[in-house]
Amino acid sequence: MAAAFCGIDFGTSNTTVGLSDHATAHLLSLEQDHLTLPSAMFFDFEDHGVHFGRSAIDLYLRGHDGRFMRALKSILGTALIHEKTYIRQKAVPFSTILGFYFANLKRRIETHLGRDISQVVLGRPVRFVDKDDAADAEAQASLEAIAREQGFKQIAFQYEPIAAALDYEQQVNREELVLIVDIGGGTSDFSIVRVSPERRGKAQRGDDILANGGIHIGGTDFDRLLSLKCVMPHLGFGSFTADRKRYLPTLYYHELATWHRINQLYKKNVLGELRQIRYEAEQRELVDRFIKIVEDRQGHTIAIGVEQAKIALTTASKTTSALANQGDWAKFRFTRKQFDAAIGDSVERVVATVRRLLDDARIQASDINTIFLTGGSSMVPALRSGILSLFPDATIAESDLLGSVGIGLALDARRKFA
Numbered sequence: 001m002a003a004a005f006c007g008i009d010f011g012t013s014n015t016t017v018g019l020s021d022h023a024t025a026h027l028l029s030l031e032q033d034h035l036t037l038p039s040a041m042f043f044d045f046e047d048h049g050v051h052f053g054r055s056a057i058d059l060y061l062r063g064h065d066g067r068f069m070r071a072l073k074s075i076l077g078t079a080l081i082h083e084k085t086y087i088r089q090k091a092v093p094f095s096t097i098l099g100f101y102f103a104n105l106k107r108r109i110e111t112h113l114g115r116d117i118s119q120v121v122l123g124r125p126v127r128f129v130d131k132d133d134a135a136d137a138e139a140q141a142s143l144e145a146i147a148r149e150q151g152f153k154q155i156a157f158q159y160e161p162i163a164a165a166l167d168y169e170q171q172v173n174r175e176e177l178v179l180i181v182d183i184g185g186g187t188s189d190f191s192i193v194r195v196s197p198e199r200r201g202k203a204q205r206g207d208d209i210l211a212n213g214g215i216h217i218g219g220t221d222f223d224r225l226l227s228l229k230c231v232m233p234h235l236g237f238g239s240f241t242a243d244r245k246r247y248l249p250t251l252y253y254h255e256l257a258t259w260h261r262i263n264q265l266y267k268k269n270v271l272g273e274l275r276q277i278r279y280e281a282e283q284r285e286l287v288d289r290f291i292k293i294v295e296d297r298q299g300h301t302i303a304i305g306v307e308q309a310k311i312a313l314t315t316a317s318k319t320t321s322a323l324a325n326q327g328d329w330a331k332f333r334f335t336r337k338q339f340d341a342a343i344g345d346s347v348e349r350v351v352a353t354v355r356r357l358l359d360d361a362r363i364q365a366s367d368i369n370t371i372f373l374t375g376g377s378s379m380v381p382a383l384r385s386g387i388l389s390l391f392p393d394a395t396i397a398e399s400d401l402l403g404s405v406g407i408g409l410a411l412d413a414r415r416k417f418a
Helices: 053-061 094-113 133-149 160-169 219-230 251-257 259-266 270-280 284-295 299-312 336-361 381-388 404-417
Strands: 005-010 014-020 025-027 040-044 050-052 066-070 084-087 090-093 119-124 154-159 176-183 188-195 209-215 318-322 331-335 370-374 395-398
Touching: 005 094, 005 160, 005 404, 014 094, 014 404, 025 404, 040 053, 040 094, 050 053, 050 094, 053 066, 053 299, 066 259, 066 299, 084 094, 090 094, 094 133, 119 133, 119 160, 119 404, 133 154, 154 160, 154 404, 160 176, 160 188, 160 209, 160 370, 160 404, 176 336, 188 336, 209 336, 219 251, 219 259, 219 299, 219 331, 219 336, 251 259, 251 270, 251 284, 251 299, 259 270, 259 299, 270 284, 284 299, 299 318, 299 331, 331 336, 336 381, 370 381
Parallel strands: 005 119, 119 154, 176 370, 370 395
Antiparallel strands: 005 014, 014 025, 040 050, 040 066, 084 090, 176 188, 188 209, 318 331
């Protein structure tokens, strides 16, 4: 590949890198033969190294002493981006931690290319933050600053669903009006785009984009909701104080169920507060389970088990999962019915976002020729059927659910930097 134009799809759950020359585009293998790199990091207290992707997950699950982090993209646009967390007794800014991930990613790209790379198109959701334009702009600015600190000098951004449209356009042989549905780990993003073989080579595509829309709901939200419904009640969520006058505080249960908040439970003051909650609880044995998970730093093991159950329920009506090696109480049975009930309100909000997108584009559902699905969470049955029910006459198209955006970003990089 004589000229390499680079696009990075830094996702909440997984990251891909697309490379393009003047004729073709492909995904870079980032971890052995895998085209995706899980957006995960492990600070190993035994070898003092920092590990990434599947290696990070494996070390954590094998019980190495260290600090595990995942879904860090979710902190962009939140107050956490300005905060610090303790690693090896040193306060480290979250922005610096994200910088470690980008530095490692850049090294992998440059090792493959055999040279430095300074130009990149970064994918971004249509909305990092719902209903807050200032926070949304700050999220993009933070991501750009992190990439620039790692040596990327020319940085452009493209909406992730537009990148997916550019990938889909490579396979069309006629003009189509396409709804791009990109359901990722952190956001649900949509674009209505006019595509055709003739439009493929245009430098400017603004006139072909009829509408963009998005909402901050994605796969990690489905993990959280499934966990709150099926797992957290076994740890005391929804139970009463001993006098039965009120429920136990819910904050720590939500943190344990939320990927990027789990490490907040390991702060020095938390165990003391949990013991006070236990003292007031009617069912102290349930809170004892919660305390043991925090003491053993097994929060991410719970989250991984719930995520695996969610993935299984995309094709199965029920599944089981043994979480955190905590004993018989932690052998759970999850059902599709429970999952659908847990995410029902979120699905309705996503479907409502699609309806508003049609209004923004000033078209009818019947005007859409094709629904192009991408993003791993587009496989969630309730969400998929809710969106597709709006378009009974449209053709359904799919590509690489995890790689389409990365390819499109590389194509966009060619357009911007060639």
